[in-house]
Amino acid sequence: MNPSSTSSTREREETGLPMVPEAAEPVEEHKTSTSAVFTIRDLSVYYGGNIALKDVSLDIRPREITAIIGPSGCGKSTFIRCLNRMNDLIPGATVTGEVLYHGQNIYAPDVDPVAVRRRIGMVFQRPNPFPKSVYDNIAFGPRINGFKGNLDELVENSLRAAALWEEVKDKLKKSALNLSGGQQQRLCIARAIAVEPDVILMDEPASALDPIATVRIEDLMQELKKQYAIIIVTHNMQQAARVSERTAFLYTEVDEETSNRWGILVEHGETGLIFTRPKDKRTEDYVSGRFG
Amino acid sequence: MQSQAKPLGDIAGGIAPVPIENRKGVGRRADSLFSVVAALSGSLVLLILAFMVLSTTNTALPIFRAEGISFVTSSDWHPANGDYGILAFIYGTLVTSAIALVIAVPISLGIAIYLVEVAPRWIKGPITYLVDLLAAVPSVVYGLWGVFVLLPLFLQPAAELLSSVLGFIPIFAGPPSGLSYFGAGVVLAVMIVPIISALSREIIQTVPDDDRYAAYALGATRWEMIRGAVLPRGRAGIVGAVMLGLGRALGETIAVALLVGSATTINTSVVRPGYSMAAVIANQFQEASGDHIKALVAVGVVLFAITIIVNIGARLIVWRMAD
Amino acid sequence: MNLEINSSRPSARRLWTNRVATAGMAVAVALALIPVGLILYYITKNGLAAMSWGFLTEPTPFTFRRPGGGFLNGLIGTAIMVALATAASVPLGILAAIYLEEYGKRGWLAQLVRFFSDVMTGVPSVFVGLFVYTAFVLPFGFGAIMGAGALAIIMLPIVIRSAEEMLKLVPLELKHASFALGASKSQTVLRVVLPSALPGITTGVLLAVARAAGETAPLILTALGSLKVTTALIGEPISALPLLIFDGARNPFAAGQERAWAGALELLALVLIFTLLARIVAARSKISR
Ligand SMILES: Nc1ncnc2c1ncn2[C@@H]1O[C@H](COP(=O)(O)OP(=O)(O)O)[C@@H](O)[C@H]1O
Ligand SMILES: [Mg+2]
Numbered sequence: 001m002n003p004s005s006t007s008s009t010r011e012r013e014e015t016g017l018p019m020v021p022e023a024a025e026p027v028e029e030h031k032t033s034t035s036a037v038f039t040i041r042d043l044s045v046y047y048g049g050n051i052a053l054k055d056v057s058l059d060i061r062p063r064e065i066t067a068i069i070g071p072s073g074c075g076k077s078t079f080i081r082c083l084n085r086m087n088d089l090i091p092g093a094t095v096t097g098e099v100l101y102h103g104q105n106i107y108a109p110d111v112d113p114v115a116v117r118r119r120i121g122m123v124f125q126r127p128n129p130f131p132k133s134v135y136d137n138i139a140f141g142p143r144i145n146g147f148k149g150n151l152d153e154l155v156e157n158s159l160r161a162a163a164l165w166e167e168v169k170d171k172l173k174k175s176a177l178n179l180s181g182g183q184q185q186r187l188c189i190a191r192a193i194a195v196e197p198d199v200i201l202m203d204e205p206a207s208a209l210d211p212i213a214t215v216r217i218e219d220l221m222q223e224l225k226k227q228y229a230i231i232i233v234t235h236n237m238q239q240a241a242r243v244s245e246r247t248a249f250l251y252t253e254v255d256e257e258t259s260n261r262w263g264i265l266v267e268h269g270e271t272g273l274i275f276t277r278p279k280d281k282r283t284e285d286y287v288s289g290r291f292g
Numbered sequence: 293m294q295s296q297a298k299p300l301g302d303i304a305g306g307i308a309p310v311p312i313e314n315r316k317g318v319g320r321r322a323d324s325l326f327s328v329v330a331a332l333s334g335s336l337v338l339l340i341l342a343f344m345v346l347s348t349t350n351t352a353l354p355i356f357r358a359e360g361i362s363f364v365t366s367s368d369w370h371p372a373n374g375d376y377g378i379l380a381f382i383y384g385t386l387v388t389s390a391i392a393l394v395i396a397v398p399i400s401l402g403i404a405i406y407l408v409e410v411a412p413r414w415i416k417g418p419i420t421y422l423v424d425l426l427a428a429v430p431s432v433v434y435g436l437w438g439v440f441v442l443l444p445l446f447l448q449p450a451a452e453l454l455s456s457v458l459g460f461i462p463i464f465a466g467p468p469s470g471l472s473y474f475g476a477g478v479v480l481a482v483m484i485v486p487i488i489s490a491l492s493r494e495i496i497q498t499v500p501d502d503d504r505y506a507a508y509a510l511g512a513t514r515w516e517m518i519r520g521a522v523l524p525r526g527r528a529g530i531v532g533a534v535m536l537g538l539g540r541a542l543g544e545t546i547a548v549a550l551l552v553g554s555a556t557t558i559n560t561s562v563v564r565p566g567y568s569m570a571a572v573i574a575n576q577f578q579e580a581s582g583d584h585i586k587a588l589v590a591v592g593v594v595l596f597a598i599t600i601i602v603n604i605g606a607r608l609i610v611w612r613m614a615d
Numbered sequence: 616m617n618l619e620i621n622s623s624r625p626s627a628r629r630l631w632t633n634r635v636a637t638a639g640m641a642v643a644v645a646l647a648l649i650p651v652g653l654i655l656y657y658i659t660k661n662g663l664a665a666m667s668w669g670f671l672t673e674p675t676p677f678t679f680r681r682p683g684g685g686f687l688n689g690l691i692g693t694a695i696m697v698a699l700a701t702a703a704s705v706p707l708g709i710l711a712a713i714y715l716e717e718y719g720k721r722g723w724l725a726q727l728v729r730f731f732s733d734v735m736t737g738v739p740s741v742f743v744g745l746f747v748y749t750a751f752v753l754p755f756g757f758g759a760i761m762g763a764g765a766l767a768i769i770m771l772p773i774v775i776r777s778a779e780e781m782l783k784l785v786p787l788e789l790k791h792a793s794f795a796l797g798a799s800k801s802q803t804v805l806r807v808v809l810p811s812a813l814p815g816i817t818t819g820v821l822l823a824v825a826r827a828a829g830e831t832a833p834l835i836l837t838a839l840g841s842l843k844v845t846t847a848l849i850g851e852p853i854s855a856l857p858l859l860i861f862d863g864a865r866n867p868f869a870a871g872q873e874r875a876w877a878g879a880l881e882l883l884a885l886v887l888i889f890t891l892l893a894r895i896v897a898a899r900s901k902i903s904r
Contacts, residue, residue, distance in 0.1 A: 118797030333710035402643025430829025543739025603737035
């Protein structure tokens with residue numbers, strides 16, 4: 001499934017617990033930065049001075065699905081929004097640490113967040129098509145990015161890639177708001193694909209959909225991961241187990257004195273291992289509590 | 293598997309990833325240019341207002357200088373002699389507006405309460421639509437209608453009735469005229485009813501149902517519920533709505549110009565002719581020249597000052613409500 | 616069985632108060648509806664009686680006494696001035712609203728602009744006319760541009776505040792969708808936010824147009840009025856429907872008054888068409904949401 005990813009990286013990640021100390025080693029950093037899509041080091045997020053996510057370090061590999069799981073409010077959305085600098089849009093949000101995208105720190109002062117988002121697609125919890133036609137929804141990204149090629153072809157390819165073409169090919173000029181919820185979400189995926197990113201971030205993409213639509217989205221993800229790295233936030237552990245190669249478990253830590261709470265990365269690794277042989281007691285409780 | 297060669301999709305295949313390239317300067321500059329243009333457009337409102345005050349005051353300055361305080365304390369208005377005292381106009385503006393409020397406030401509140409609390413669903417739409425229609429009618433149409441329809445049909449008989457029944461009170465003393473403070477006030481009332489009732493309706497709608505249920509649960513009748521729960525909650529907002537209606541009445545020009553009777557002296561009786569600040573500007577401007585025009589501008593400055601105070605007061609009340 | 620409940624029934628006095636209050640409200644509604652009926656009835660009746668093809672296509676005769684003629688000069692003047700005022704105030708108003716909602720937000724400048732836009736809607740229109748007179752008519756003379764300027768100032772705050780309300784209704788998710796596709800702020804505002812809010816903004820604009828078309832007082836001081844049909848934008852006075860109606864209402868001759876009624880019908884029809892269009896656009900956009 002992922003033949004060209006280096007075995008050394010895989011071994012290191014499987015044995016490693018949260019990798020904060022390792023990150024300091026320059027050799028490691030060099031290795032991960034060449035093969036990983038994202039190398040995240042000591043990532044913390046504050047909302048108006050209150051910490052919401054603390055010291056997350058994690059690598060994301062290409063052509064894999066990484067699931068982010070954890071209880072509600074533990075910072076899953078906060079985390080995934082860091083990866084395309086969507087947190088910049090939240091007044092009062094500050095991000096510290098490093099997010100290296102193919103070795104390039106997207107939080108470096110000279111990096112333009114708009115340029116970052118052109119490379120890293122995102123699909124949201126609730127389908128959010130523009131109140132425009134199906135065609136114009138898909139064409140939006142290419143147009144604003146000054147796409148010069150054959151737009152019709154690009155729209156068709158994107159819709160095909162999102163397994164939506166057959167359903168909408170006769171209503172490309174109709175409003176996207178007339179589509180069903182599941183279709184709208186696939187439209188949003190197609191829209192993200194149309195700007196040719198190499199990562200797609202998905203924040204609970206199926207939580208507003210019915211089970212049948214959910215299955216279609218999951219099938220689609222299996223197709224898409226042949227080309228893209230996918231990071232999916234989900235509160236549904238069956239879903240994480242079904243779709244992902246790797247899983248990261250976030251959890252809320254509470255300071256008893258101040259009753260401040262923030263999210264931490266408890267552990268991450270191959271999905272099978274996280275669900276069957278978690279290393280951390282909290283992961284085990286969470287995973288078994290939900291499954292049992 | 294790697295059939296679709298994409299610059300970004302083939303990292304694992306060993307092709308170096310394309311680094312994130314910042315937008316060219318144009319994109320960023322377009323962004324900040326746009327925000328500057330938008331901010332300037334916003335600030336335009338402030339500039340216009342400031343310019344309005346400066347330009348008019350500047351033109352009126354010789355009159356203010358020459359007349360001093362007597363400009364607003366004297367009611368001698370004789371442009372031919374260079375006498376410019378506008379007390380009669382200030383008085384007329386206040387009296388016509390007061391009459392309008394006396395008539396319009398109870399009616400507007402009645403409508404607002406009826407529409408929110410009492411009216412069956414099907415009738416709300418038509419009534420709202422018809423009352424809103426009043427707001428759409430241009431004031432010159434009100435004026436024409438007032439002079440040729442309402443004056444013979446209602447204003448003149450009503451003025452006569454008022455002075456024959458209540459004529460012993462100075463403010464209703466005759467000889468009665470429909471073209472009077474009273475006539476202008478009635479038409480003004482018709483004009484501000486849609487304003488006050490629409491705003492009050494919005495405010496009454498924001499009173500939470502829980503408050504209503506609480507009053508009903510204590511055994512209140514509907515009216516007791518309205519008086520005990522709805523009106524106290526909405527009081528500040530309703531005061532704001534009334535003041536906005538007042539602001540409109542104070543500045544209304546054409547309808548008053550046609551109905552107030554155009555007498556440049558103060559009349560204690562509301563059924564006698566008078567004048568208002570806005571009306572004197574509209575009626576005398578075309579025949580005026582020289583200092584007379586400057587004096588009319590000065591009237592406008594005083595009118596502006598009065599309406600702006602009322603308006604700011606109203607907005608502050610409404611804004612405090614909203615926060 | 617029901618004894619206890621009946622014994623706690625409101626007293627007769629309280630029930631009567633309730634009834635009287637309800638009746639009072641019904642009277643209030645009736646009192647407001649009577650003028651609506653009277654206005655529509657008389658404007659239609661007297662207006663239709665004086666209305667003719669000639670009224671719509673001929674200018675006003677030079678003496679009020681003379682029957683015939685029409686308000687073509689006013690219709691053209693109103694069309695020119697309202698069109699110019701719309702062209703000036705709508706883009707500026709929408710930009711200002713974008714500033715308030717997308718950039719200034721709750722900052723001090725935005726709050727100031729918001730507050731004074733509200734205050735500006737309450738400035739008497741005759742004062743706006745005086746301002747344009749002192750600032751522009753004194754140096755440059757009466758004309759269509761001057762009247763349009765006054766109308767634009769009257770329309771501007773209405774457009775700003777209604778457009779801002781509509782921009783506010785655009786869901787945050789749409790903006791996020793746009794940003795996530797790599798759109799810049801200005802691209803997001805111009806290509807996503809504005810088109811989504813456009814039906815609502817159109818409603819506000821149509822209402823502002825209706826308001827401007829009916830304004831009289833500011834035009835007395837800026838356009839002055841003319842019996843001639845003219846399309847000159849500057850340099851000579853120009854007429855408007857409300858100005859001609861005002862003149863007709865002030866003069867003692869039957870012919871002039873008849874023309875005023877026909878003019879009132881014409882003006883009211885125009886204003887109501889714009890008001891109706893505004894409602895239709897508003898209703899449509901609700902359905903599509
Ligand atoms: N825009 C925001 N402003 C302030 N606090 C926020 C914001 N978004 C999220 N938070 C806080 O950050 C924490 C994590 O939220 P979130 O990332 O949405 O969690 P999850 O997606 O795992 O449910 C929560 O305590 C939440 O209240
Ligand atoms: Mg979330």
